[in-house]
Amino acid sequence: MTTATILQQSHKNKAFTTLLAFLLGMLGAHRFYLHGSKDRWGWLHLAALPASLLLRQLFPEADWFYQILPLTLSALGGFLEALVLGLMPDDKWDARYNAASRRLSDTGWPLAVVLVATLMLGAGVLIATMARLFDLLYTGGAYG
Template sequence: MAAAHKNKTVATLLALVGGGLGLHRFYLRGAVDRLGLMHVCSLPITGILVYAVKPHPFYMMLPLLVSFIAGFVEALVIGLTPDEKWDAKHNPHSGRQSQSNWVLVLLLVVTMLVAAIVLIGTMARLTDVLYTGGAYG
């Protein structure tokens, strides 16, 4: 019996949409990925602890924003991996070959746009909150 084939485009889409929660990790490694589960469980706790130190609502969202930025980087890494390396790592026994198409390229462009907007917005808001106490918003 052949193993399940892991699609690179689906993994990139999951990293783009839910990379901050590790959805791509659960797709690639299964629902019992210990590191992914620890990350998902630690996000609310980290947000509450950070909010306790710095009582501004932005600080409570900061761990999630950083996690999503890391998810965007992971989406780029997954999407830019050559098909041969992808199959060697994630599909050694599936019996199928991966073939990237234009949808993957479109996902990579959207990932770059969203990642740039989120990163620049996070840096701008963090600078505002740190230096003015949130006076500009």
């Protein structure tokens, strides 16, 4: 049995994937859990951290918002993916990610709690990001 065969047969938990996307979505942990180390979108999420560090080193005089913007956008993408994955019906989830598994997904209340937290925090981060971006672009940062 090869490693790829073992990965295909392992059962992917929807609640755990959603939690990974919520907590570590900015680093692509949920993508690596679902698709393995060859996932390009996962590596793009992970590249946001060194990109932010590089921006901080190259442009130390720039506003901190611009320096962490790649990481912020990656986090917003992780929140969106958490909502998309968590709201996917169990039968569609099993058809897409657990086709080789003999177990069926049965998600319950823990997933609902993660989805509510994702929506609250994701909406807050999105609103704060938009507010700060408009402040910087239109007033030059006059409000903070």
